[in-house]
Amino acid sequence: MVGGADDIRLDVRELHKAFGGVRAVDGCSFAVPRGKISGLIGPNGSGKTTTFNLLTGVVTPDTGQVLYRGEDIAGLKPFQVFRRGITRTFQVTRIFREMTVFENMLSVTGLDVPDRAARARADELLALVNLTHLRTEYGGRLSYGQQKLLEFARALMTDPDLILLDEPAAGVNRTLLQHLLDHIHRLQESGKTILIVEHDMNVIMNHCERIFVMDYGVKIAEGPPAEIRRDERVIEAYFGRRRQR
């Protein structure tokens, strides 16, 4: 189990969100451990994406709390959430297509640094993800994998504390995925907290220390990969109930 409050980076308490009659998130609670890689999984329609959107301010919860560094950030706007040190990537990359790679990097706000420092940081991160040679190319001209890397590098501009990744493996080839995962592990080693929403079971099982499983808008299970793999409720949620007798 997770230890004291100091070990928790993001404490999600009883989140509720209904769209009309659909209760997308229906009393979901979980605590993201600090300095670790955690995973959020669940079948389609289980409320993962809505939860992600609730954490990042894209959607405002009906009730519930999201505690981050002792502050309830539920209901803040996305830019306010970001400025508190929480960054995210998107399921389908959302880079700025008609802007150069370098401009994509510099668009990020919340860096209280002079222009020169921001430029240096942008170049440093581009070098890290091997995009330096595409610095002056339009974002829209990049391959999908390169866009994914750009989005990832862009999300790190402010040296965030909590990184939320929405399906980092989607549409990415194995080599690139390995590359991304290496970066993710390096971030974790440097003390960052990472939460991944992912469909790819291998990614989740092999790289997350703690896994939260959602179904029908609530957390149905939580634990390390080995436990989750054997959890009856999880198997049921994914594959349906075993036929009786």
Place this chain on the structure above:
Amino acid sequence: MARHEHLRNLILLGLLALVLAAAPNQLSVYVRSFLLFTMMYVVLALSWNIISGFTGYTSFGHVAFYGIGAYACAILVADYRWHWLASLGAGAVVSAVVAVAIGYPVLRLKGPYFAIAMLGAAEGTRVVATVWDSLTHGGLGISLPSADTSTPTYYAMLALMVLTIVVCYVVGHSRFGIRLNAIREDEGAAEALGIDATRYKLAAFVLSAVFPAVAGGIQAYKVLYIDPPGVFFVQITIAMALMSMLGGKGTVIGPIVGAAVLYTAQELTWVNFPSAHLIAYGLFIIVIARFMPRGLVGFAIDRGWVRKGMVH
């Protein structure tokens, strides 16, 4: 962008300003007037470009700010005996206030909804100018005290144009400008990267409303008579958009080139084909839209003649 490139561009602008400043004495009244209008359209196209090109909110109602500036000047000069230059400042302030009032609700709309709301806002402003008799003299319009204003207005327009170019250049090459671009490209992603889109959009909108107001004021003082259909003429908005698009919206040089080319083309077709000038003008626009969808500057960028991006 390297410092020497900024310096080069500054020198080019200085030279252009010098040539234009020296010009009026040698030129006929017609050519001087032609230059004044060209400069005015450079101001209008650049202003429209701040909100619609940089930020991606296509406005079909920017003439409202031009008209407000024209009315501010005409009312203050004709009825309150203000100095015309002071009235230009007042027009800019009024326009900025109106821009906040219109922009705050309307900038929540996107795409065609924003465009149409702006069209409505401009028409609404025209109606107000028509019916508010006690202030605007209604449909009769306002005549300003006669004076020889062609030289001072020429220099005022030149100064305004230089100022607008400098401001747009600085905005375009700044992180503020990049963030406006980010909002244009993907507002949701921009907000996820810490950009307070509401504030940035409003700032861009107000900035884009100020210069047209001053241009409208200068124009009113030049022609010495304004009425609602004349200064709230929807075709002025269309011209701003077309010029900006023709040159390459979202760039700084694009709207300048676009305004110069399109206004010249308009004038030439008007002079040479008086009965068919709108047809010629329309054909010209169709050809441009078909072969250079991203404008002259976009065309040059695609061929590698101009570097991509504003910040390097």
